[in-house]
Amino acid sequence: MAPREGIKDDGALYRLNRFSSLQPHPERLDVSFFVGGPVWAMEWCPTPEGSAAPQYVAVSCHRSMEETHSVSGLHSGPALLQIWDLGMLHTEQGKASLAYAIAADYGCVWDMKFCPSGAWEPPTAARTMSRLGLLAAAFSDGRVVVYALPHPGALQHAKTTQVQCIATLQVGSIQAGNASECGQCFSLSWMPSKPHHHLAAGFYDGTVAVWNLLTKSLLQCVPQPDASLKLYPFRCFLAHDHAVRSIEWCKADSNFLVTVGSDRKIKFWDLRRLYEPINSIKRFLSTEVAWLLPYNGITVAQDNCYxxxxxxxxxxxxxxxLGFKAYFVAPRKGTVWSISGSDWLNTVAAGDITGELVAAVLPDLAVNPLNVKRSSDRRFPVYKADLLPCSPDGPEHTEQVLPRTHCYSEMVARSYIRFQDTDLRSFQNFPSREPMRRMHNQELKAELSLDRLQMEALHKVRFSPNLDSQGWLVSGGQAGIVRAHCLAGLASAVGHQLLPECQARFSVLYGDTPSSPGPPEHSLLPVE
Incomplete structure (x- = not known):
């Protein structure tokens, strides 16, 4: 059920099957699809600017709604990496469909990251399996696996149905074997500057490892019988006293890295001098960070336990x-599980345990952030998910309370999720509109019940990094429903001017040579 601001609600309820999607609304452009379990890893596939290519999102979820995982110790098991096609978002209405999925036996996926640029090839490239992107996935058995994702059309016409694993990244050395003492891998960050040859990962014991994906060293690179590589890091350091929950590279200078850990510390590192961090801040338990391009700092989401x-x-x-004090972007009553930033829109979005997805336009923080006025007007809700009780006879026979249970089957039988979407095409008279009033009330007196399954909780939020789909935001959580929204009201004239120029440049590079060869089959990264 998804009532939209400004549109009369018909009260209809929808039941989604696994790997199915709803028809997008003809005016609001939002897309919804069901991936089958709680979403804990999600990422957009980068495409070249002006490519006019379909947009893809990689998603990984738990196998069942009630599955739990211990963060201490390693564990393996089946996992499924899903690649969803959202269509041509820049020219037409999106329609979600499952392109293909990758099966693995390395346990659950805690984080995924795509190579930021250079890995995409035209679908008509001369190679048999033209490449959609390079995806690194962090598994609960302690390893990081890099996949070369083909275009769905190339996979359908190929003789094999197996997606190539290019490299397996592990902590340790050749003598240490496969056992990792660092524990599970929780976070990844790909070097943002070309040729993107470094990949950093954070582990349960507080270790940060950095791999060189182009290394030829016999001590770091071990060829495998299946033609893939096993890589060992060229740099490891103990960043925290407990698990590294998030790691992010500085986009302006790849010498700098930020890590946040379960020891409640946020640390900024210069990779040229790792004997101590540049800055260490202990405030609260952080869950994820976003480091936007023009800023000298990070935007942090936090757990509310401390x-x-x-x-x-x-x-x-x-x-x-600069010595500035922290700037309060937005208050939240519950744990903020995920945060993401858009360099195109200068905006961050965050999803929390109460089911609310909010976005905030960051001010110019080149001046002291304490001088920023009326910060409450900079944030706005994208949508609010509410878990409401109902009887098996339908929503009109409403009961008074939700079932107090962590059993998924009982929650499905006696409740439903209502998504209240904001009209994001325009922000005219926004402070007085109903979604803003609802958000401010939620900030003051939100109710959080921990004695039931948090079906409405949002675990992962991601802004599109692509110019062709700038303003699009995907989110997913405990219910396994992934939603994509377009923040059309934030679109700027600069973006509209850039897109035709980039499309003309792209057509010059690829349009006249549809069969231009890509990088060699054996290369891990493209030659820039």
């Missing part, structure tokens, strides 16, 4: 060079 009343939510924290 936060004083009134300070829980989303903060901007300076790296330490």
């Amino acid at each position: 936060a004083p009343y009134g300070l829980c939510g989303i903060h901007y924290i300076d790296a330490g060079y």
Whole structure:
């Protein structure tokens, strides 16, 4: 059920089967599809600027709604990496469909990251399996696997149905074997500057490992019988006293890295001098960070277990060079599980345990952020998910309370999720509109019940990094429903001017040579 602002609600309920999607709304462009389990890893596939290519999202979820995983110790088991096709978002209405999926036996996936650029090839390339992108996935058995994802059409016409695993990244050495003492891998970050040859990962014991994907060293690179590579890191350091929950590279200078850990510390690192961090801040338990291109600091999402009343939510924290105090971006009553930033829109979005997806336009923080006025007007809701009780006879026979149970089958039989979507095509008179009033009320007196399954919780939020789909935002959580929304009201004239120029440049590079050869079959990364 998805009532939309400004459109009369017909009250209809929808039941989604696994790997199926709803028809997108003809005016609001939102897309919804069901992946089968709680979403804990999700990422957009990068495409060249102006390519006019279909947009893809990689998603990984748990096998069942009630599956739990211990963060201590390694564990393996079946996992499924799903590649979803959202269509040509820049020219037409999106329609989600499952392109293909990759089966693995390395346990659940905690994080996924695509190579930022250069890995995409035209579908008509001369290679048999033209490449859609390079995807690195962090598994609960401690390994990181890099896959070369083909275009769906190339996979259908190929003689094999197996997606190539290019490299397996492990901590340790050749003498250490396969056992990892670092524990599970929870977070990944791909080097943002070309040729993207470094990949960093954070582990359960607080270790950060950095691999060189182009290394030829016999001590770091071991060829495998299936023609893939096993890589060992060229740099490891103990960043935290507990698990590294998020890691992010600075886009402006690849010498700098930020890590956040379960020891409640946020640390900024210069990779040229790792004997101590540039800055170490201990405030609250952070869950994820976003480092936007023009900023000297990070935007942090936090768990509310250590936060004083009134300070829980989303903060901007300076790296330490300017000495600014933290800027309070948005208050939240529950744990903020995920945060993502858009360099095109200068905006961050965050999803929390209460089921609300909010976005905030960041101010110019080149001046002291304490001088920024009316920060409450900079944030707005994208949608709110509510879990409502109902009887098997339908929503009109409403009961008074939700079932107090963590059993998924009981929750499905006696409740449903209602998504209240904001009209994001325009922000005219926005402070007085109903979604804004609802968001401010939620900030003051949100109710959180922990004695039931949090079906409405949002675990992962991701802005599209692509110019062709700038403004699109995907989100998913405990219910296994992934939704894509377009923040059309934030579109700028600069983006509209850039797109035709980039499309003309792309057509010059690829349009006249549809069969231009890509990188050699054996190369891990493209030659820039």
